[in-house]
Amino acid sequence: MDRDGVAVSGVGAVSPAGLGVHALWRAIEDRRVLTGPVTRYDLSGYPTRQAAEVPPGAVAALDSLVPPHESLAARYLAAATLEALGDAGLPAHRRRGRLGLFVGTVMGTRPLLDRAIGRGPLGVADRAWARPDELLAAVRQVVTVDGPAVLLAPGCSAGNEAIAAGAAAVASGEVDVAVCGGADELSLEVFAFFTSMRALAADAIRPFDAGRRGTMPGEGAAVLVLERAERVAARGRKPLARVLATASAADAHNLTQPHPDGAGLIATIQTCLDRARVEPDDVDWVCAHGTGTPANDAVEARAVAKALGGRRRPVLSSVKGQLGHAEGAAAALEAVIGVRALAYDLVPGNVTLVEPDPECAGVDLVEPAGRRGPVRRVLSQAYGFGGAVCTVLLGKGNPDAR
Amino acid sequence: MPASVTVCGAGLRLSEVDDLASLARRLRSAPAPAEVRRFAAPDTVLAPVEREVYGPVEPRVPARAGTRGLRSLPHESLLALGAAASTPGKQGPDDTTAVVWASSTAGLPEYATVCAEASTLEPGFVAPALGPASAHNGPAATVSIRLGLAGPNLTLTGGATAGISAIAEAMRLIAAGDARAALVGASATVTRWSLTAAQDHLTPAEGAACLVLDPAGGSGIQLGECHRTDLVRATARVIQAAARPQTRPDGLVVSTSDFGLVDALASGQPFPVWHVERALGDLGAAGGFLAVVGAAALCAATGPLAAPRPLPDAGLLAGPGLLPDAGLLAGPGLLPDAGLLAGAGLLAAPGERSEPNPIRPTKILALAVEPCGSTASLEVSSS
Numbered sequence: 025m026d027r028d029g030v031a032v033s034g035v036g037a038v039s040p041a042g043l044g045v046h047a048l049w050r051a052i053e054d055r056r057v058l059t060g061p062v063t064r065y066d067l068s069g070y071p072t073r074q075a076a077e078v079p080p081g082a083v084a085a086l087d088s089l090v091p092p093h094e095s096l097a098a099r100y101l102a103a104a105t106l107e108a109l110g111d112a113g114l115p116a117h118r119r120r121g122r123l124g125l126f127v128g129t130v131m132g133t134r135p136l137l138d139r140a141i142g143r144g145p146l147g148v149a150d151r152a153w154a155r156p157d158e159l160l161a162a163v164r165q166v167v168t169v170d171g172p173a174v175l176l177a178p179g180c181s182a183g184n185e186a187i188a189a190g191a192a193a194v195a196s197g198e199v200d201v202a203v204c205g206g207a208d209e210l211s212l213e214v215f216a217f218f219t220s221m222r223a224l225a226a227d228a229i230r231p232f233d234a235g236r237r238g239t240m241p242g243e244g245a246a247v248l249v250l251e252r253a254e255r256v257a258a259r260g261r262k263p264l265a266r267v268l269a270t271a272s273a274a275d276a277h278n279l280t281q282p283h284p285d286g287a288g289l290i291a292t293i294q295t296c297l298d299r300a301r302v303e304p305d306d307v308d309w310v311c312a313h314g315t316g317t318p319a320n321d322a323v324e325a326r327a328v329a330k331a332l333g334g335r336r337r338p339v340l341s342s343v344k345g346q347l348g349h350a351e352g353a354a355a356a357l358e359a360v361i362g363v364r365a366l367a368y369d370l371v372p373g374n375v376t377l378v379e380p381d382p383e384c385a386g387v388d389l390v391e392p393a394g395r396r397g398p399v400r401r402v403l404s405q406a407y408g409f410g411g412a413v414c415t416v417l418l419g420k421g422n423p424d425a426r
Numbered sequence: 427m428p429a430s431v432t433v434c435g436a437g438l439r440l441s442e443v444d445d446l447a448s449l450a451r452r453l454r455s456a457p458a459p460a461e462v463r464r465f466a467a468p469d470t471v472l473a474p475v476e477r478e479v480y481g482p483v484e485p486r487v488p489a490r491a492g493t494r495g496l497r498s499l500p501h502e503s504l505l506a507l508g509a510a511a512s513t514p515g516k517q518g519p520d521d522t523t524a525v526v527w528a529s530s531t532a533g534l535p536e537y538a539t540v541c542a543e544a545s546t547l548e549p550g551f552v553a554p555a556l557g558p559a560s561a562h563n564g565p566a567a568t569v570s571i572r573l574g575l576a577g578p579n580l581t582l583t584g585g586a587t588a589g590i591s592a593i594a595e596a597m598r599l600i601a602a603g604d605a606r607a608a609l610v611g612a613s614a615t616v617t618r619w620s621l622t623a624a625q626d627h628l629t630p631a632e633g634a635a636c637l638v639l640d641p642a643g644g645s646g647i648q649l650g651e652c653h654r655t656d657l658v659r660a661t662a663r664v665i666q667a668a669a670r671p672q673t674r675p676d677g678l679v680v681s682t683s684d685f686g687l688v689d690a691l692a693s694g695q696p697f698p699v700w701h702v703e704r705a706l707g708d709l710g711a712a713g714g715f716l717a718v719v720g721a722a723a724l725c726a727a728t729g730p731l732a733a734p735r736p737l738p739d740a741g742l743l744a745g746p747g748l749l750p751d752a753g754l755l756a757g758p759g760l761l762p763d764a765g766l767l768a769g770a771g772l773l774a775a776p777g778e779r780s781e782p783n784p785i786r787p788t789k790i791l792a793l794a795v796e797p798c799g800s801t802a803s804l805e806v807s808s809s
Binding site for chain 2: 280
């Protein structure tokens with residue numbers, strides 16, 4: 025399987041920064057923290073009321089872009105897909121070549137049920153909340169899908185697993201175009217059980233900070249269009265990036281806690297390096313899972329330091345301090361940011377970092393301002409409840425820039 | 427993707443189905459009577475309903491999966507664990523085996539219960555253990571953690587094609603080197619919550635099934651390359667395959683909620699067509715997976731009669747009840763396609779032991795079709 029030839033030809037996003045990849049990247053460059061008070065739900069009574077929402081104006085603007093659907097996540101996904109196909113120069117219908125859809129999610133359409141949460145017995149208004157396939161319904165209305173339509177829900181590694189599945193489908197020739205991404209909307213159910221688990225931060229998500237207190241839910245969708253590099257070139261376009269390698273594993277340890285040694289993460293990082301035939305020092309940015317929870321970040325930093333031990337400490341930051349944790353969309357959003365980082369030679373910073381955790385000393389935590397300099401390879405890792413781990417290694421679109 | 431993989435074992439937790447032989451019989455028989463059960467959802471506006479369903483199914487989790495903490499696991503995770511742990515496999519930790527699971531319903535009652543509690547309890551009093559189980563990946567995570575399988579861990583959800591795609595993704599992980607083998611399965615449960623989306627013309631069902639897949643190399647039951655496309659192309663493939671003796675399957679197992687489509691596919695075909703939802707009920711994503719398991723069961727049923735040599739995995743498949751009893755298969759009324767199979771030289775007369783047929787292996791196509799027109803198909807054969 026020739027993964028080396030799988031290129032990213034287009035990207036799209038809906039995020040707490042608004043509609044579009046441009047808005048997302050501007051927020052990253054401008055170091056804006058997009059978490060804040062939740063407006064969509066009544067959280068009075070909850071000790072913590074902050075999350076990262078797609079702004080109401082952006083939600084309203086979806087009306088002019090995509091068909092109506094009860095699920096916001098389904099509409100986010102449709103909007104991001106249309107943007108990504110447009111970016112790739114591919115029509116949504118009447119294309120040459122077979123198109124497959126590979127989408128990751130954690131909760132899918134289930135948050136539709138959240139709208140019935142109030143005072144007293146729970147109302148149950150519709151059927152779509154119990155039909156996971158509805159997540160793809162809006163995309164199907166705006167894009168002709170004549171290849172696989174795969175909905176992956178392995179936990180918070182979902183976005184990366186979708187990229188891995190799509191890249192393999194392109195490499196094997198099963199599809200000519202793989203629309204890969206992730207989507208989730210803000211879930212009051214997640215907010216409720218994270219509150220019970222005392223896993224929510226009160227003021228900000230501070231990944232890898234000694235004072236980190238927890239995470240905050242986020243939402244959105246992000247899509248990468250994958251094709252064989254020759255196909256992109258044949259259309260007279262240049263790849264935005266390349267998928268150099270992907271790898272999957274599991275911790276097989278605990279439903280909610282990462283393996284204390286980061287076993288699955290280490291395995292996937294090493295496999296990615298082996299497959300891409302690159303050395304640890306060749307990775308210019310590790311886009312961390314970095315949820316800001318006490319349980320995660322130290323384990324992750326130690327695992328990355330061990331897996332990428334080279335002449336220098338691995339350069340690492342998490343964008344969740346800015347974007348919140350968008351669950352199934354998180355890794356896809358991070359991959360899109362990785363594509364932009366490769367294009368603009370900017371390593372995003374740990375924007376909310378105040379006091380680096382000494383337990384994370386094995387990695388080079390990027391200062392809040394970020395770093396300008398050559399970015400040739402980005403390693404993006406994702407994992408979550410259940411123990412599934414998936415890591416993606418991206419490289420520049422121009423292979424000569426390796 | 428590898429061209430094919432070998433099925434090294436199977437585990438089943440289905441209503442009135444104990445093994446591959448009884449699954450083959452169930453597919454071939456008239457629909458079994460379903461049990462009327464009452465479903466309620468306390469603390470909600472949903473009124474209790476009574477509905478015919480296939481179930482309940484007992485998880486019967488083997489000791490291999492451990493006994494501590496089982497009571498805290500969701501029912502669907504227990505069904506998955508029961509099916510997975512009953513397959514033959516290495517004991518102890520294993521970082522080379524992937525777990526790939528498909529389900530439409532995993533985590534659904536837990537999600538709804540958290541919502542109901544959030545409606546009726548003060549913030550912060552929702553049961554914290556329910557939340558992590560309210561996503562789709564509970565069965566795959568439970569199987570991985572309980573059996574110590576640290577290979578890739580994937581969950582697919584959606585409609586019937588997810589069940590066949592789970593096999594395709596497992597084959598992809600094996601081909602890429604992420605795993606050397608895979609435990610692939612699917613499950614479904616029936617609750618008051620799942621019934622909000624149930625279709626009136628189908629009988630909801632619960633259960634779980636899984637297969638152990640190894641890269642091809644031996645003979646036995648083989649799973650071929652998966653084809654995932656739209657309904658027009660999938661139908662064309664079936665018609666083209668049927669038109670030529672070299673490619674014609676010996677049967678077709680379909681998972682779809684559309685009974686008319688099954689009738690149309692069966693019309694004029696020179697081979698029998700079996701319908702998962704008609705025989706086993708509506709299992710959502712697990713329906714597509716059971717089309718493959720059903721095809722494997724039908725192949726296994728004819729395999730010992732047709733195979734020129736013993737299956738190398740016979741020891742694995744010969745666990746309690748996994749290999750069919752030839753006498754049972756040859757009994758009256760159990761093989762509606764007996765004429766066809768006998769005509770093809772695959773089936774002996776009742777009570778008569780067949781001579782091996784070294785020329786023609788059994789080949790059955792499994793097909794899943796969703797209402798949106800998405801399809802997945804896979805060829806199952808015995809060699």
